[in-house]
Amino acid sequence: MQKSLPKTAGTTYEAIFATVCLIPPGKVASYGRIAALAGLGGQARLVGYALHSLRAGKLGDEVPWWRVINAKGYISNAYEPDLQQALLAQEGVTFTAKGQIDLTLFLWDGA
C-alpha cells in the first residue's frame, strides 16, 4: 500500500492503524513517520489522536500502538507509558537510563 488515501476521517484512521500494524517487532516508529507513510503529510497529531481513539476502542489488541513513539525517542503515551515501555522491552527494544529508545538502532525506516 502506498498513499493517495481519501481525506475522510474514518479512512484516515484506518490508514494510520494499517501503517502502525506494518511496524516490525523489535522496532519503533515516530508519529511523524507513521503520518507520512499513512499519507497524512506529516500531521503527527492525527496519529496520536487516532491511537487515542484506538486505545479507547480496545483495539490495542489488534494494533501494536506501543511501537509508536515521538521523534525524540521517548514515550509520549499519557495513559500507560509504563505498559508501553514494558511491551517494547518485551519486543527486544532497549531503553536508556532516561527511558529513551536508541533510535539509531530501533527506529523503523518504513521498509
Next chain:
DNA sequence: CAACTGACTGCCG
C-alpha cells in the same frame, strides 16, 4: 453552532 484541547513536530530566539 463555535471554541478548546490533545499519545506531535519543526523552527526561532
Next chain:
DNA sequence: CCGGCAGCCAGTT
C-alpha cells in the same frame, strides 16, 4: 545547547 511559539485534524464540551 536548550526553551518557547505556531500549525495541523478530529473529537468533545
